[in-house]
Amino acid sequence: MMAGFEFSPVSKKEKYMDMPVIAQKAPYKEQLKAGRIYWWCACGLSSKQPFCDGSHKGSGISPVKVETPEAKEVYFCGCKNTKDSPYCDGTHKQLL
Ligand code: FES
Numbered sequence: 001m002m003a004g005f006e007f008s009p010v011s012k013k014e015k016y017m018d019m020p021v022i023a024q025k026a027p028y029k030e031q032l033k034a035g036r037i038y039w040w041c042a043c044g045l046s047s048k049q050p051f052c053d054g055s056h057k058g059s060g061i062s063p064v065k066v067e068t069p070e071a072k073e074v075y076f077c078g079c080k081n082t083k084d085s086p087y088c089d090g091t092h093k094q095l096l
Pocket residue numbers: 024025026027028076077078079080081082087088089090091092093
């Protein structure tokens with residue numbers, strides 16, 4: 001090891017603490033069923049996009065609860081930068 005240099009690997013979760021990870025730069029079109037509760041992944045770490053799989057634990061970001069009294073089609077944000085969470089507001093078009 002070089003003197004004065006320390007390499008400290010950080011996990012993806014630590015690196016992006018409090019910052020969402022872009023799951024995809026496009027919305028997820030979903031058909032939601034009536035009378036259900038869904039949890040939208042806000043951190044971008046879930047492997048079950050656009051839904052929460054518990055990966056946010058320790059990230060400082062919490063999933064967003066979506067209740068559906070009636071069945072409906074929605075476009076969930078995939079870039080995790082929307083200002084209208086959990087829904088796409090077009091912000092993904094401005095991301096590099
Ligand atoms: S996918 Fe995030 S704003 Fe459209």
